[in-house]
Amino acid sequence: MASVSIKVVYQNETFLQAGIKKKVQISEDQLKFINRNRNKGFLTVNWEKTGSKNLLKYKVSNMTALSEYVKQNLTQEKYFELIRQIQRLMEFASENNLNYDHLVLTDPKHVYYDIEKKKIGVAYLPVLSRDYKCANVVKFLAKLHKYANITVTDQGVMQKYVFFLNDYLKTKKSSVLTHNHLYNLLHEVLEVSLGTPSQIAAEESGQTPADSSKTAAVGADNDHTIVVSGGKKAECPAYLKDENNREFAINHFPFTIGRKADNDLALTDKGTVSKLHAVITFENGTFYIEDKDSSNGTFLNNFAENSQRVIKEKLNSGDVIYIYNIPYVFTVNSADNATVVVGDNANRKKSESKNNKSKNIAYLVNSSSNEKVPIFVYPFTCSEISGIVIGRENSRDRHSIYIENISCSSLSVEGSDIAEGSRESIFSGCNFLYHGIPFTFFEEN
Amino acid sequence: MKYVFSYVTTEGAVRKINQDSLFIVTAKYKDDEIFFGAVCDGVGGLSGGEKASGYVCKRINAWFTEDFSELMSSGASILKIRKSLDDRLHQLSDNINAYAEKKNSDMATTFTSLLVIPQMRHILIAHVGDSRLYRIDDEEIKLMTSDHSVVAQEVRNGIITEEMAENDPRQNQLTNCIGAGLEDTSYDYSIADISEGSCYMLCSDGFRKKISSDEIQEYLAPSNNKDEKTITYNLECLKNKVMKRGEKDNITALMVKLC
Numbered sequence: 220m221a222s223v224s225i226k227v228v229y230q231n232e233t234f235l236q237a238g239i240k241k242k243v244q245i246s247e248d249q250l251k252f253i254n255r256n257r258n259k260g261f262l263t264v265n266w267e268k269t270g271s272k273n274l275l276k277y278k279v280s281n282m283t284a285l286s287e288y289v290k291q292n293l294t295q296e297k298y299f300e301l302i303r304q305i306q307r308l309m310e311f312a313s314e315n316n317l318n319y320d321h322l323v324l325t326d327p328k329h330v331y332y333d334i335e336k337k338k339i340g341v342a343y344l345p346v347l348s349r350d351y352k353c354a355n356v357v358k359f360l361a362k363l364h365k366y367a368n369i370t371v372t373d374q375g376v377m378q379k380y381v382f383f384l385n386d387y388l389k390t391k392k393s394s395v396l397t398h399n400h401l402y403n404l405l406h407e408v409l410e411v412s413l414g415t416p417s418q419i420a421a422e423e424s425g426q427t428p429a430d431s432s433k434t435a436a437v438g439a440d441n442d443h444t445i446v447v448s449g450g451k452k453a454e455c456p457a458y459l460k461d462e463n464n465r466e467f468a469i470n471h472f473p474f475t476i477g478r479k480a481d482n483d484l485a486l487t488d489k490g491t492v493s494k495l496h497a498v499i500t501f502e503n504g505t506f507y508i509e510d511k512d513s514s515n516g517t518f519l520n521n522f523a524e525n526s527q528r529v530i531k532e533k534l535n536s537g538d539v540i541y542i543y544n545i546p547y548v549f550t551v552n553s554a555d556n557a558t559v560v561v562g563d564n565a566n567r568k569k570s571e572s573k574n575n576k577s578k579n580i581a582y583l584v585n586s587s588s589n590e591k592v593p594i595f596v597y598p599f600t601c602s603e604i605s606g607i608v609i610g611r612e613n614s615r616d617r618h619s620i621y622i623e624n625i626s627c628s629s630l631s632v633e634g635s636d637i638a639e640g641s642r643e644s645i646f647s648g649c650n651f652l653y654h655g656i657p658f659t660f661f662e663e664n
Numbered sequence: 665m666k667y668v669f670s671y672v673t674t675e676g677a678v679r680k681i682n683q684d685s686l687f688i689v690t691a692k693y694k695d696d697e698i699f700f701g702a703v704c705d706g707v708g709g710l711s712g713g714e715k716a717s718g719y720v721c722k723r724i725n726a727w728f729t730e731d732f733s734e735l736m737s738s739g740a741s742i743l744k745i746r747k748s749l750d751d752r753l754h755q756l757s758d759n760i761n762a763y764a765e766k767k768n769s770d771m772a773t774t775f776t777s778l779l780v781i782p783q784m785r786h787i788l789i790a791h792v793g794d795s796r797l798y799r800i801d802d803e804e805i806k807l808m809t810s811d812h813s814v815v816a817q818e819v820r821n822g823i824i825t826e827e828m829a830e831n832d833p834r835q836n837q838l839t840n841c842i843g844a845g846l847e848d849t850s851y852d853y854s855i856a857d858i859s860e861g862s863c864y865m866l867c868s869d870g871f872r873k874k875i876s877s878d879e880i881q882e883y884l885a886p887s888n889n890k891d892e893k894t895i896t897y898n899l900e901c902l903k904n905k906v907m908k909r910g911e912k913d914n915i916t917a918l919m920v921k922l923c
Binding site: 226227228230328503504505618632633634635643644645646648649 | 741742743746747803804805806807819822823824825826828850852853854855856877878881
């Protein structure tokens with residue numbers, strides 16, 4: 220059996236890295252497939268070939284190892300919802316002829332959880348070889364259970380589950396736990412309620428890929444039909460807005476603009492526009508507008524017959540692109556609504572990280588529920604911490620972040636009480652108690 | 665809490681002077697031991713760089729023995745400790761600027777420090793410039809600081825990629841440091857829980873530019889560094905590797921294992 224080395228590496232972003240033999244053939248189809256199906260629970264992956272190995276780097280930035288996540292206090296329902304997610308992922312893998320054994324379900328340390336999206340992310344080895352065996356689902360579940368800290372609401376169900384795991388581990392070592400087994404266990408043996416179908420539908424459609432409005436309208440995964448309002452715009456890295464405020468999502472690159480109908484932005488009734496007039500590209504974290512030898516030219520931020528035509532120019536959010544004389548405002552989606560970016564395109568991932576990094580300056584984590592509250596601007600307040608303000612002040616030669624108690628009867632920072640009307644400097648990692656709820660403040664970068 | 669630590673520092677293959685400075689100090693307080701270590705990478709012509717880095721090390725070491733110990737015995741919170749350190753660093757920056765102006769020279773230094781306070785179960789990280797602090801476990805290596813350099817800033821803003829950054833000629837341009845006439849500046853601080861069994865490694869940019877974080881982890885993982893001797897040996901190995909790969913800068917690294 221071939222071995223795979225799995226570890227976490229940090230290269231400006233955090234990756235779960237799987238190292239496999241150099242000679243093993245990577246299936247690019249599978250690689251693309253899993254990157255397209257991030258919303259199903261696959262971790263987005265990049266493939267690098269080094270002199271000695273194939274390195275598969277799974278992006279896990281802003282995610283928590285499942286082993287760590289379950290150490291928090293979890294309700295029984297939440298816990299089984301996690302297992303249900305694993306089951307659905309296995310089901311999906313099986314339906315799409317992906318090899319079970321290539322799901323990296325060895326250890327909860329290697330499975331990740333996105334707290335914001337409430338989604339599990341499992342690494343999948345997109346290889347043609349059948350030598351790898353990374354999934355031992357029963358062992359995985361047993362380990363997960365060992366780590367987990369669950370608030371048990373139904374002792375009977377929990378006992379049944381634990382009994383099942385132990386029984387499986389002892390007696391059925393060789394047999395494989397399939398998604399069907401797991402489904403039966405959850406539904407028939409344990410009768411676990413996992414939310415109403417509409418809740419699940421809403422959750423899943425929230426993760427619907429950006430690449431087409433069609434998908435959203437037809438039904439995200441053949442199970443549920445739901446249209447997410449504003450989804451199209453919200454999930455693309457950038458968009459164009461015309462004079463009538465109509466928005467055109469730029470959801471892949473190059474994004475073509477021209478008179479012919481097959482362009483992404485087709486201006487079929489405009490005689491001054493060339494068949495393929497211009498394209499918007501995304502390279503190394505930057506958007507560009509490029510003229511495609513159009514007859515009448517493309518202009519940026521200033522249109523005049525004799526002004527300088529664009530050949531290839533960097534785009535910034537807010538720039539006005541003139542397709543000859545027709546203006547379009549180019550806008551980069553800000554991080555708050557670009558939460559889902561589908562990872563079949565390395566460029567798009569970069570745009571995501573770019574957005575996140577430039578917009579999100581800090582965040583709060585509710586240490587008991589693990590919820591993350593992003594901070595985009597100072598001074599900041601929100602419903603979770605009403606009555607207190609987090610701000611930035613400049614004094615003499617430096618700036619600092621402070622937390623100010625405006626009207627909160629109970630606030631303490633790192634053990635010191637902060638009375639109403641007073642403030643305290645804070646910095647990354649500082650813990651504070653707001654009405655007894657623990658929060659930690661983190662600065663980005 | 666017990667600490668096993670060691671360091672390596674050299675002027676490197678090309679430069680005649682080592683402008684890097686470092687210090688390690690421990691103190692016993694209420695039956696437990698506190699650790700404080702820092703790395704400074706001096707910047708500046710003539711003797712400015714090593715003067716600045718040496719001065720900051722010396723004065724911050726004094727802060728530890730004087731101000732910090734007083735704060736601890738008066739039961740001050742981590743916020744007060746941070747503020748006291750921040751005030752001292754700014755004071756040092758002002759002093760360096762005043763001296764540099766008088767001598768009409770450039771003087772600056774980076775500063776990255778790690779303060780482990782077991783009594784509070786916290787570590788406090790103070791950082792400015794492009795020296796770094798890593799936390800190394802057997803499973804992962806994590807960069808705990810962000811570089812204050814033009815290149816790193818552009819990577820963060822998505823202007824250039826990491827690959828482009830590696831070959832960028834502006835490697836040595838800092839956006840923030842102590843001294844250099846900078847007045848409107850603030851330093852980075854963060855606190856985190858003590859991670860027992862982990863190694864923490866502070867280094868100047870010369871130490872890490874020619875090696876990958878994977879290589880660092882391979883050599884410096886806690887399970888490979890049981891005692892001072894092995895830490896020294898592994899740091900030396902990495903240092904030699906870096907020099908072999910043509911690093912011209914001064915090389916400094918300091919590592920402590922918490923056990």
